[in-house]
Amino acid sequence: MNSIELRRELHRHPELSFEEYRTQQTIVEALEAEGIPYRTIAGTGVLAIIEGARGNHRRAVVLRADIDALPITELNDVEYRSESEGVMHACGHDMHTAMLFGVLSELNRERDFEGTLFGLFQPGEELNPGGASLVIKEEPFAGYDVAAVIGQHVDARLEVGEVGICPGEFMASNDELRFYVTGRGGHAARRGDIDDTVTAMCDLVVRTTALNTPDAVVSVGRVVAEGATNVIPDRVTAEGTMRTFDATERERIYSHLRSNAKSVEEKYGVEVVVDINRGYPSVVNDVMLAYEAMIVATDEGIVVRELQRIPMAEDFGYYTECFPSLFYRLGVGDKAGGSHTATFLPDEAAMAVGERMMRRMALHMLNK
Ligand SMILES: [Zn+2]
Ligand SMILES: [Zn+2]
Numbered sequence: 001m002n003s004i005e006l007r008r009e010l011h012r013h014p015e016l017s018f019e020e021y022r023t024q025q026t027i028v029e030a031l032e033a034e035g036i037p038y039r040t041i042a043g044t045g046v047l048a049i050i051e052g053a054r055g056n057h058r059r060a061v062v063l064r065a066d067i068d069a070l071p072i073t074e075l076n077d078v079e080y081r082s083e084s085e086g087v088m089h090a091c092g093h094d095m096h097t098a099m100l101f102g103v104l105s106e107l108n109r110e111r112d113f114e115g116t117l118f119g120l121f122q123p124g125e126e127l128n129p130g131g132a133s134l135v136i137k138e139e140p141f142a143g144y145d146v147a148a149v150i151g152q153h154v155d156a157r158l159e160v161g162e163v164g165i166c167p168g169e170f171m172a173s174n175d176e177l178r179f180y181v182t183g184r185g186g187h188a189a190r191r192g193d194i195d196d197t198v199t200a201m202c203d204l205v206v207r208t209t210a211l212n213t214p215d216a217v218v219s220v221g222r223v224v225a226e227g228a229t230n231v232i233p234d235r236v237t238a239e240g241t242m243r244t245f246d247a248t249e250r251e252r253i254y255s256h257l258r259s260n261a262k263s264v265e266e267k268y269g270v271e272v273v274v275d276i277n278r279g280y281p282s283v284v285n286d287v288m289l290a291y292e293a294m295i296v297a298t299d300e301g302i303v304v305r306e307l308q309r310i311p312m313a314e315d316f317g318y319y320t321e322c323f324p325s326l327f328y329r330l331g332v333g334d335k336a337g338g339s340h341t342a343t344f345l346p347d348e349a350a351m352a353v354g355e356r357m358m359r360r361m362a363l364h365m366l367n368k
Contacts, residue, residue, distance in 0.1 A: 003098040010094040016070075018044060028046060037050070050108050052111055059144070059366065060117070062118040063120065063362055067122065099358065130318065152357065158332070163331065172309075177274065181236045195268060201238060224238070296361055332347050333350070
């Protein structure tokens with residue numbers, strides 16, 4: 001099976017995060033047909049392991065692809081459209097998976113490198129806690145000297161033949177915030193007998209959004225106080241999102257959220273609970289690796305666009321926390337439309353570019 005055939009097979013049979021059973025089986029069969037050694041990882045993932053023909057095998061490069069799909073009903077009219085009602089590869093992970101397979105097949109035949117090449121087919125990128133966190137917990141690279149973890153993602157804002165690279169801070173951490181203010185509600189006219197939970201929450205929201213900086217987003221998108229014109233409710237709730245580009249800034253905002261809660265408690269005599277559902281860490285690209293990738297790409301005749309950081313999240317951040325890593329974008333042309341929509345359709349011509357880029361980066365980092 002070549003990588004375009006594999007991509008179409010995966011596209012026909014998309015599966016939701018952490019339910020990638022058939023996908024896992026398809027990957028396993030494709031690897032077996034090529035004689036590539038592997039084991040399963042993180043439940044529904046697969047880890048291919050190829051040792052180079054030369055020298056010591058401690059030095060390692062990890063190429064990563066995410067394999068899950070989204071709860072969307074596909075509206076594309078293509079021969080390989082999704083056969084699973086309500087599930088669709090609308091983020092290009094079918095392409096990521098197929099390109100990784102293409103790279104591994106080629107390098108497995110050649111084996112003209114030093115060290116160990118890992119091909120990581122990772123489940124559950126689209127859903128908290130993220131498959132990457134499960135991979136990291138298993139410590140599959142213990143005992144290896146990991147020179148680079150490399151991942152790519154299709155991007156409709158770039159043309160086919162282009163890659164987008166951002167040295168350093170690239171994508172944001174993503175935490176869900178929930179606020180609960182509780183007190184003695186009651187008749188709105190008897191202010192002496194009640195705790196003003198509504199004003200306390202308003203104050204808390206203003207203090208929360210005051211934490212916004214050019215380097216961090218803190219937004220509250222939902223506030224619920226189900227009182228009435230003359231009723232102050234016992235409980236007011238709110239929800240929001242928080243995004244940062246580095247771990248220190250993230251911790252700084254957490255501590256402000258906690259101290260704000262304390263101040264509001266003291267000022268209004270209410271109880272305040274701030275619940276932080278930690279999402280993915282920020283994706284911080286290794287700066288040297290990013291510049292080396294720019295050189296490698298240019299050498300391959302691939303056009304490099306230097307990208308600005310974006311406030312979206314990716315579980316690839318778990319790798320950038322642990323290893324020198326690079327997450328770059330692969331142009332699929334603006335005709336692809338928006339990802340996470342029912343008509344997202346990236347150009348398969350980009351796959352050859354993505355495979356060349358990944359293959360060359362792997363060899364570059366292994367043979368250094
Ligand atoms: Zn996505
Ligand atoms: Zn994605």
